[in-house]
Amino acid sequence: MNDKFGRTIDYLRLSVTDLCNYRCAYCMAADGVPKRSHGDILSIEELAGIGSAAVRCGVRKIRLTGGEPLVRRGILTLCERLRALDGLEELTITTNGSLLGTMAADLKAAGVGRLNVSLDTLRPERFRAITRRGELRDALDGLEAAKAAGFTRTKLNVVLMGGVNDDEIADFVGLTRAEDLSVRFIELMPMGVCAAFPRERFLSAGAVLAAVPELTPVGGDGVAELYRAPGHRGTVGLIRPLTRCFCASCDRIRVTADGRLKPCLHSNAEIPLRGLHGAALEDAIRGAAYAKPERHRLIQNQHSDTTRNMFEIGG
Numbered sequence: 001m002n003d004k005f006g007r008t009i010d011y012l013r014l015s016v017t018d019l020c021n022y023r024c025a026y027c028m029a030a031d032g033v034p035k036r037s038h039g040d041i042l043s044i045e046e047l048a049g050i051g052s053a054a055v056r057c058g059v060r061k062i063r064l065t066g067g068e069p070l071v072r073r074g075i076l077t078l079c080e081r082l083r084a085l086d087g088l089e090e091l092t093i094t095t096n097g098s099l100l101g102t103m104a105a106d107l108k109a110a111g112v113g114r115l116n117v118s119l120d121t122l123r124p125e126r127f128r129a130i131t132r133r134g135e136l137r138d139a140l141d142g143l144e145a146a147k148a149a150g151f152t153r154t155k156l157n158v159v160l161m162g163g164v165n166d167d168e169i170a171d172f173v174g175l176t177r178a179e180d181l182s183v184r185f186i187e188l189m190p191m192g193v194c195a196a197f198p199r200e201r202f203l204s205a206g207a208v209l210a211a212v213p214e215l216t217p218v219g220g221d222g223v224a225e226l227y228r229a230p231g232h233r234g235t236v237g238l239i240r241p242l243t244r245c246f247c248a249s250c251d252r253i254r255v256t257a258d259g260r261l262k263p264c265l266h267s268n269a270e271i272p273l274r275g276l277h278g279a280a281l282e283d284a285i286r287g288a289a290y291a292k293p294e295r296h297r298l299i300q301n302q303h304s305d306t307t308r309n310m311f312e313i314g315g
């Protein structure tokens, strides 16, 4: 699929639920997700149908996200169905890692190729404060279980927050010493609940290079600029939506758990997909991809145009 600016769109981020077992302070309100009725959220059948239509349109990579995708009932069935699609090259999941301890082996068996695990701190107290209900131990056990299940090249996503976790940059880089991990520092994006955070929370990912000056560039991986510390096995990635616009190489579309296709993370434009099947569904997906905006306005406006929170979109 191409958009009207000539970009190839071959990556779908599919949100399988807006529910989550955490309440990360930058993503969700303390009282969680507004209750929706079961029928408001795409069924496993509908999710598989949208994935299948997207692959027929030219999508080669699907990432399952949420909310927390591993709390979604039927997630393994969905993975198996997507993995069986002719033409899909990669199926990945973004997770907070809390349930990987019990699910990693099943996810591997269901065809998930790689994992992104979100982890913003290595300190138990801080972990509780950021997630409002999580335990660091669960995430660390989850990472171990993923390794034991045979997952390699796992990506660790760290959202950088000035005054919250920027004193842990060197500790996170240290994790890449012996492990084949990619630790990726992501700039906090002012959207949803965190749009009202104080200015100092929105730190440039350049802070990573200032904290660990021995990092040397080793190329790129999608939207991440990659670095390596001398002698380290893994890599360090910087993802800088706030300070470096990477829209020119954007290759993705997103579908929310309630079945709306978002051509751009930071736009309010949404195309309803529910109720569409066959050629009508494919036309809607192709049309939405074609109409992707050229770029977001996050940098000049310092806030996102979307009124959605991240847990509703999937990141």
Ligand code: SAM
Residues within 6 Å of the ligand: 020, 026, 027, 065, 066, 067, 068, 069, 094, 095, 096, 116, 117, 118, 157, 159, 186, 187, 188, 189, 190, 191, 194, 310, 311, 314, 315
């Ligand atoms: N629950 C899963 C998890 O936490 O990995 C998947 C969904 S979560 C919305 C996807 C990613 O979005 C996570 O890495 C999270 O840290 C990130 N995220 C949430 N809000 C964000 C924000 N305002 N700016 C940058 N990243 C954000």
Ligand code: SF4
Residues within 6 Å of the ligand: 020, 021, 022, 023, 024, 027, 028, 066, 067, 068, 096, 118, 310, 311
């Ligand atoms: Fe849940 Fe992920 Fe949002 Fe945290 S970032 S509240 S784990 S959806």
